[in-house]
Amino acid sequence: MPRFETDNAETWEQARAELQWMGDVSRASRRPLTFAFFQFPHLPEQYRRIMDFAAAQNDAGAQIRPQSTARGIGVLAGAQVRSPFDRNPSWRALREASLAEKLAAYADPARRAVLLAEAEANGPFAEDLSRHYLLVGPDPDYRPDPARSLPALAAARGVSLAEAYLDVMVESRGTAFFNHPILNPDFAAVEEMLTNPMVVLGLADSGAHVGQIMDASQPTWLLTHWVRERKLFSVEEAVRRLTSDTAELFGIEGRGVLAPGAYADVNVLDLDGMRLHMPDYVHDFPGGAGRLIQKASGYDYTLVNGSVFMERGEHTGALQGSLLRSGPDLR
DSSP: OOOOOOOOTTTTTHHHHHHHHHHHHHHHHHOOOOOOOOTTTTBBBHHHHHHHHHHHHHTOOOOOOOOOOOSOEEEEEEETTTOOTSSSSSHHHTTOOOHHHHHHHHHHHHHHHHHHHHHHHHSSSSSGGGEEEEEEESSSOOSSGGGGBBHHHHHHTTTTTTHHHHHHHHTTTTTEEEEEESSSOOHHHHHHHOOOOOOOOOOOOOOSHHHHHHOOOOOIIIIIIIIITTOOOOHHHHHHTTTHHHHHTTOOTOOOOOOSSSOEEEEEOOOOEEEEEEEEEEEEEOOOOOOEEEOOOOOOEEETTEEEEEEEEOOOOOOOOOOOOOOOOOO
């Protein structure tokens, strides 16, 4: 991860120096170079400077492709995972409880009173709950709308933050989440990144913090929000950005294109019918360990090497893929 952050945001010398060595590496190796970058709440203009510095290096012969995301990357809070108030003993004691046990505690007047008293005395786990936005089904909206923040919901109900949280969890039967977008929270900045042809899509965290972050919906969000609703791209351009653009960057030949000799990996999309489902927490890891998942409708068929692998979200039993290995034949 590049060290872009600087204490002196007026000069941006640290960010400029990071892009300088990247440009030097790319020119010396004659290879493309990619790195992660975001918009941060505490350095709201930094992403734009980074794009400018990367473009200057490319003008000098480098091949730099900054990579970012189609929406904010956020930590989820809810009855299925962690709560924003888990620093408090009674809340923390419920961390390993089942969903049914948590909802029972949230609804029980005596236990609820203890939870609320602790939250009032000690505060939340995350100090800034103004950027915790409600996600509810059936179509979760990842836009950071202040009206859906936890403080706004509490104010509208005339209750405390903790009481609003408990009410939402009980009313939704534990299916609701609060999304806290730590990276790329500003959708105007995300749009500016997405429309810059130098920027490549990537950088999801679904395989790492499996009980905290759910980024698997990023491609579907690109297609539903930015293509279908905002019309920022054509569907063809969005698919190119999701497929061949990244495959070419990483030198994975025969992928991401419909062409003779290429691997027949194809998604058949119903863009009009495409929608995200709510995140869900399942226990399907070894030993019963849990993880967040998120499904979507609108992917009618997924073909791998010409065989139908998934049909409307269900696995067909076909196993035509193979492990990607390093070397010239990436099958």
